[in-house]
Amino acid sequence: xxxxxxxxxxxxxxxxxxxxxxxxxxxxxxxxxxxxxxxxxxxxxxxxxxxxxxxxxxxxxxxx
Amino acid sequence: xxxxxxxxxxxxxxxxxxxxxxxxxxxxxxxxxxxxxxxxxxxxxxxxxxxxxxxxxxxxxxxxxxxxxxxxxxxxxxxxxxxxxxxxxxxxxxxxxxxxxxxxxxxxxxxxxxxxxxxxxxxxxxxxxxxxx
Numbered sequence: 001x002x003x004x005x006x007x008x009x010x011x012x013x014x015x016x017x018x019x020x021x022x023x024x025x026x027x028x029x030x031x032x033x034x035x036x037x038x039x040x041x042x043x044x045x046x047x048x049x050x051x052x053x054x055x056x057x058x059x060x061x062x063x064x
Numbered sequence: 065x066x067x068x069x070x071x072x073x074x075x076x077x078x079x080x081x082x083x084x085x086x087x088x089x090x091x092x093x094x095x096x097x098x099x100x101x102x103x104x105x106x107x108x109x110x111x112x113x114x115x116x117x118x119x120x121x122x123x124x125x126x127x128x129x130x131x132x133x134x135x136x137x138x139x140x141x142x143x144x145x146x147x148x149x150x151x152x153x154x155x156x157x158x159x160x161x162x163x164x165x166x167x168x169x170x171x172x173x174x175x176x177x178x179x180x181x182x183x184x185x186x187x188x189x190x191x192x193x194x195x196x197x
Binding site: 042043045046047048049050052053054056057060061062063064 | 098157
């Protein structure tokens with residue numbers, strides 16, 4: 001009876017550890033990936049618009 | 065003779081129409097800065113911000129505020145048009161124009177560095193956002 005209780009507690013403790021460990025390994029790589037993606041998208045957009053923006057500045061020399 | 069005159073009149077009118085049309089298109093490309101804006105810019109009282117708009121560098125005066133606001137309103141309208149044409153947001157287009165406008169500053173003019181401080185353009189490349197092309 002006592003032995004069974006102890007085994008149950010150990011199992012629960014292991015479950016908690018696994019659960020926590022699982023959370024950490026899932027969350028850690030997710031964050032940097034999102035940030036890198038945002039930076040890439042923004043820079044891509046800026047590169048795509050660069051030529052048009054340069055022409056806009058030349059065509060509107062009075063306000064630049 | 066009457067027919068001849070008519071032809072001459074017609075060609076003169078056509079030439080005038082062509083000149084007007086070309087003048088209409090060419091005018092913006094040759095438009096110059098307003099002298100008050102050009103002077104304030106050369107004196108470092110007005111500088112190029114990272115966001116694609118003008119800013120007042122030192123002490124604000126009503127005259128400087130008016131120049132900056134008038135131009136920024138016009139810039140915003142142009143950015144808005146071009147952003148739509150390029151399927152981009154106003155902020156994305158304005159930021160890109162800011163990259164280019166800072167790059168186009170002449171030595172002695174003021175521009176905003178990525179840390180937010182006002183810098184004087186030197187002979188070398190300006191300090192720009194790492195995303196700038």
